[in-house]
Amino acid sequence: MAYKSSPRPTFSEPTLIPYDKVTRYLWGDSEAGLVNDWIYLSSSKIHQLIFGFPAGEGFRHSESFRTIFGADEVLYVLQGGMVIANPETGEVQVVRKGEALFFRKDTWHNAWALPGEELRVLEYFAPPPSTGTSGKYAQTKPYVSAPKFERRELIGNWPMGREAAAKRGHFTVIREQDCLWSLSGGDPRVLIGLYASTEQLTAGKAVIAPGGKSDVLEHGGDTGLYVETGRLNVLLVDSELAQTWYELAPGDGFYLPEGARYRLFNMGTESCDVLFGVAPAYLPARPA
Secondary structure, eight states: OOOOOOOOOOOSSOEEEOGGGSEEEEEEETTTEEEEEEEEEEOSSOEEEEEEEOTTOEEOOOSSSOOOOSSEEEEEEEESOEEEEOTTTOOEEEEOTTOEEEEOSSOOOEEEEOTTSOEEEEEEEESOGGGTOSHHHHTTSOOOSSOOOSOGGGTTSTTTTHHHHHHHOSOEEEOGGGSEEEEGGGOTTEEEEEEEEOSSOEEEEEEEOTTOBOOOBOOEEEEEEEEEESOEEEEEETOOSSOOEEEEOTTOEEEEOTTOEEEEEOOSSSOEEEEEEEEEESSOOOOO
16 A cells, blocks of 8 residues: 555534544555554644554554654553554553653654554544654655664663663653642633643643533644544534534534634433543633
């Protein structure tokens, strides 16, 4: 399969993205492997998708499909477990369901599903492919023709060398206890945890208990939401659109352009977990 750019679904206003309407895409070749993508949005500021493959399958890289990009990325495991490796350095990490992985630009990565269950991973990627950070960028980087999947220099110095190895590593596994947590409007029913926040991308999770209502939220970048569990309602504040109240089920996404003001509600009887990515700036710009 020859390389070609992935589809880039874009929206001009706040938009509900139901799971059954998400763009499906298959990429890869015999050397790299084949990967299923479910692309929710790809604006001029952020790229949001789910990728996956059957248990025990995965992707490496090939001359045509080089997996090194000019973007910050956060990967969140929705289903199964993921083994991810940097074939340039030999670094390998295992990421379980409910955990996230963060890495910065210029990081080679190969990934596989652990045996036993299909893998599904939510990915936030910024700056997005529309700015030239994916395939074209990857072709400018030196090719890794002899991949490594172990760090032999640490054998004989483990765990004593763990701290130094982490400083040299490219992957950061993030669990719930590692998040930067806050209360939206001081309400303990609405917890917002950030997995990673850089000058290019902020990604995290909102955990909303039944009856929880977030404060008014606004960001200095485009936002992509994804409902992992429960039922979510989104209210657009001060919107001139005909529809301002939306209901999302698990698997649904939502797009909010920079500056859109909104609130999140859990009107159900079960907790609601909402993943989100914002790029480039999480905090809204304020007049000087």
